[in-house]
Structure formats: structure tokens, C-alpha cells
Amino acid sequence: MSPAQQALLVLEDGRAFRGDAYGAVGETFGEAVFCTAMTGYQETLTDPSYKGQVVVMTAPQIGNTGVNDEDPESRRIWVEGYVVRDPARRPSSWRAQRSLDEELAAHGVVGISGIDTRALTRHLRERGAMRVGVSSVEEDPAALLERVLASPGMAGADLTAQVTTPEAYVVPAQGEKRFTVAAIDLGIKRMTPHRMAERGVEVHVLPATTSPQELLAVGADGVFLSNGPGDPATADHAVGLVRASLGAEVPTFGICFGNQVLGRALGFGTYKLRYGHRGVNQPVQDRRTGKVEVTSHNHGFAVDAPSEGTAQTPFGRAEVSHVNLNDDVVEGLRCLDVPAFSVQYHPEAAAGPHDAAYLFDRFLDLMESRK
Numbered sequence: 001m002s003p004a005q006q007a008l009l010v011l012e013d014g015r016a017f018r019g020d021a022y023g024a025v026g027e028t029f030g031e032a033v034f035c036t037a038m039t040g041y042q043e044t045l046t047d048p049s050y051k052g053q054v055v056v057m058t059a060p061q062i063g064n065t066g067v068n069d070e071d072p073e074s075r076r077i078w079v080e081g082y083v084v085r086d087p088a089r090r091p092s093s094w095r096a097q098r099s100l101d102e103e104l105a106a107h108g109v110v111g112i113s114g115i116d117t118r119a120l121t122r123h124l125r126e127r128g129a130m131r132v133g134v135s136s137v138e139e140d141p142a143a144l145l146e147r148v149l150a151s152p153g154m155a156g157a158d159l160t161a162q163v164t165t166p167e168a169y170v171v172p173a174q175g176e177k178r179f180t181v182a183a184i185d186l187g188i189k190r191m192t193p194h195r196m197a198e199r200g201v202e203v204h205v206l207p208a209t210t211s212p213q214e215l216l217a218v219g220a221d222g223v224f225l226s227n228g229p230g231d232p233a234t235a236d237h238a239v240g241l242v243r244a245s246l247g248a249e250v251p252t253f254g255i256c257f258g259n260q261v262l263g264r265a266l267g268f269g270t271y272k273l274r275y276g277h278r279g280v281n282q283p284v285q286d287r288r289t290g291k292v293e294v295t296s297h298n299h300g301f302a303v304d305a306p307s308e309g310t311a312q313t314p315f316g317r318a319e320v321s322h323v324n325l326n327d328d329v330v331e332g333l334r335c336l337d338v339p340a341f342s343v344q345y346h347p348e349a350a351a352g353p354h355d356a357a358y359l360f361d362r363f364l365d366l367m368e369s370r371k
């Protein structure tokens with residue numbers, strides 16, 4: 001084997017790591033975030049919510065099961081860069097069609113391997129998510145740092161236009177059709193309409209640029225707001241769509257970015273978390289039932305809503321329905337006077353866990369009650 005090509009990772013505060021080139025050779029910039037999931041790397045890479053981010057995997061061995069054409073959550077890889085400790089030299093799974101290294105290279109995704117991802121994660125945990133550069137063409141950390149400092153940050157990033165579908169499309173209901181849902185694509189993952197379709201929902205996935213009039217003209221039984229990348233403070237158009245949906249009292253359900261957008265439509269603010277939640281074992285409590293669910297997360301922002309009691313909003317009363325038991329971050333909202341609710345995490349979680357799948361049933365119940 002020829003010696004691996006070197007690569008360099010430099011954080012915006014100057015901390016640098018040297019490792020081996022992984023995936024495509026080149027240079028990339030983004031927000032450095034860590035993901036604690038031990039499985040589901042294909043779903044992570046193809047989640048449009050990771051647009052703008054360089055993802056550090058905390059699990060040391062990545063790539064063991066290779067990649068296949070069944071698991072992607074969208075048509076491409078969206079992460080800006082990928083950081084792993086110990087990549088598989090050879091995939092081993094009956095489902096593997098290619099290696100992860102090849103896949104990253106084929107998609108032009110620059111990565112780095114062989115670095116101390118634990119030290120990097122601890123650094124990000126203490127100092128917070130920050131801009132980063134990864135390069136297999138630059139050897140001088142000071143030169144790379146200069147370019148990191150000139151790259152855009154995540155606060156204030158409006159990325160929806162880069163991920164939303166250009167054209168509306170329909171995901172047909174499986175079996176007997178029970179409801180129609182208009183889903184606003186802010187960076188939707190393939191599994192989300194699928195989870196509704198398998199419950200008898202015909203899903204009309206609409207571009208983020210859809211006007212409020214066009215949205216209501218679908219005449220759907222419910223409106224769904226997807227996950228998505230970027231800073232929710234920039235999502236003014238989506239907030240307008242939700243206000244139209246709430247005003248018309250159409251049952252509305254949002255996840256992740258959709259939770260933040262619903263929060264803003266209700267008049268709450270959003271803020272940037274220090275390093276966010278990314279992984280598949282976040283404990284969330286549903287306040288209504290007291291039950292704790294183990295959930296899949298990918299968010300760097302959160303809704304700023306009063307965690308106790310009921311808030312008065314332009315659409316009546318609303319309350320925090322779910323909280324994260326690690327850090328008390330708001331993980332869900334529920335309206336009491338209009339049919340709307342949302343969660344900050346991923347009930348569709350393709351790589352699992354599936355504890356939160358009941359939320360799709362709740363959405364169907366809400367549509368049923370309004371039919």
C-alpha cells in the first residue's frame with residue numbers, strides 16, 4: 001500500500017490536527033459538529049440538515065458496513081466534510097455495494113481520518129461548535145486558518161434554497177388512502193414521507209418557495225414542516241406558511257427545523273446551542289404521558305419557550321410538550337387552541353431508534369379529529 005496522503009484540520013480558534021486524507025482530495029470549510037451515533041452513517045451523510053457542516057464522528061470505527069443504494073435519505077451527500085478516527089479498510093456486509101471512502105470520493109466530499117476524534121470532540125464540547133477547514137492540499141495551518149476565518153458561520157445561514165425540491169412531487173399512500181398531507185420541503189429526508197405513506201397518507205412534497213395561497217390551495221388534511229439546515233432565524237418565508245396554516249386551522253406537524261419554524265410562528269425566539277444534539281440516544285420526556293423516549297437528533301439551534309406553564313401566542317395557548325433530560329432544551333411544542341404540534345427531533349429516524357414513531361400516529365389522530 002502506498003503511504004496515505006496527509007490531511008490537515010484547523011479550527012477557527014487555531015487548534016490543528018494532522019491526519020490522513022479520506023474521501024476526496026481537496027479543501028473544505030464548514031461548521032465543525034460532532035455526531036455520537038454509532039450506526040447510520042449513510043443516513044447522516046445524506047441528511048440535508050447537515051448542509052454547511054463538517055461532521056466529526058465520535059464512534060471510532062466508521063465504514064464497516066460500507067454503503068448501499070437503499071439507505072440514503074436524499075439524492076446526495078450533504079455534509080461539507082467528514083472526520084473519522086479509524087475508517088474501515090474493507091467493508092463487510094451483505095448489503096454493502098461500495099466502500100464509504102469510495103463513496104465520499106465519488107461525491108467530492110473531503111474528509112480526514114486518523115485523528116484523535118475524542119480530543120476534537122472534547123474541544124468542541126468545551127468551546128462550542130465553530131468553523132473548521134479540512135484540507136489535503138494545504139500543509140500550513142496558518143494559511144488554512146486564514147481561510148477558515150474568511151468562511152461563513154452557521155449563525156444567520158439561510159440554506160433552505162440549496163436543499164429544497166425544485167418541483168412538487170407526490171409520495172402515494174400505501175394501501176387505502178386515509179389523508180392528504182402537504183409537506184413543506186425545507187430539507188426533507190426520504191424516510192419522512194415514507195413513514196406517513198405507510199400509514200395511508202398521500203404526501204404532496206412542496207418546494208419551500210410555495211406561497212401561502214398555493215399551500216392552502218392543495219386542500220390537504222394536514223400540513224407538515226420538515227427538518228432542514230441553517231439558522232431558523234432566517235426562515236421568514238416558512239414562518240409565513242405556518243401562520244397561514246395555523247390561521248386556517250389546518251392540522252400542522254413540524255419536526256426539527258419545522259419545530260423551530262412553528263415556534264417562531266407562535267412568536268417564540270430561537271437561539272444557537274453551544275454544540276447541539278447529534279446522535280441517536282438523546283433522552284426526551286413527553287410531558288403529557290411522562291414517558292421517556294430515546295430519540296435521534298440533529299440540531300444546533302433550539303426554541304426559546306417558557307418551559308413551565310402555558311404561553312399566550314397570536315394563535316392562542318401553547319406549551320412545551322417535550323424536554324431533553326440531559327440539558328432541559330425544549331424538544332417539542334403543542335398548541336392548545338389550534339391543531340398544531342412539533343418536535344425538535346426525528347420520529348422518522350431511519351437508522352432508529354423508533355420510540356418516537358407514535359408522533360406520526362398523533363398527527364393522523366389530529367387530522368381524523370378535524371375531518
Ligand SMILES: NC(=O)CC[C@H](N)C(=O)O
Pocket residue numbers: 049226227228229230231232255256257258298299300301302
Ligand atoms: N435537523 C434539523 O432540522 C436541524 C435544524 C437546524 N438547522 C438546527 O441546526 O437546529
